[in-house]
Amino acid sequence: MKTRTERRSATPVPVDRLHSPLGVDIGVLVLRLTVGLLLAGHGSQKLFGLFGGSGLAGTGKWFAYQGYRPGEFFAGLAGASEVIGGLGLAVGLFTPLAAAAVVGVMINAMVTTAPHGLWDVDGGLELPLCMAVVALAVTAIGPGRFAVDRIFPWRVGGLRAAAFALVLGGIGAAIVLAV
16 A cells, blocks of 8 residues: 555646746746846947947947957847847747847857857856757746736747747847858
């Protein structure tokens, strides 16, 4: 005869993705706000020179040095992707599209930092890799009940939403890298 604990652990617990535990929703909210607002701030450095950034002209020179020509255009594209994708993640609005913007710009950042390797004090792959993975994970999990997306079909996340974000972000990154 099974003990009470054995009976409890053997019974699968149904998970209703629309009514997830409060802790999950708070955890996803904290993740979205942290990564989303950091990305939006990083994009604001590029676009507007906020938070000690060099603005569009200064960032454009760095982009041109990295091989992105015209530098100001690609700096603006990267900055806009970070601001729009970051704010989208933060508030949980159009999460798959926001994640695609983040993934696209982070793939380009990974290509730029690839010569430095994974952990390098001059800018390794770890930060853009983490940002892209978090954006995809939030999309797969779903933005949670404290998101604007809670009224849309993709509110529950899933592999389709994450695959959409990955493919769209990858296509965007490939276009930028090809140009």
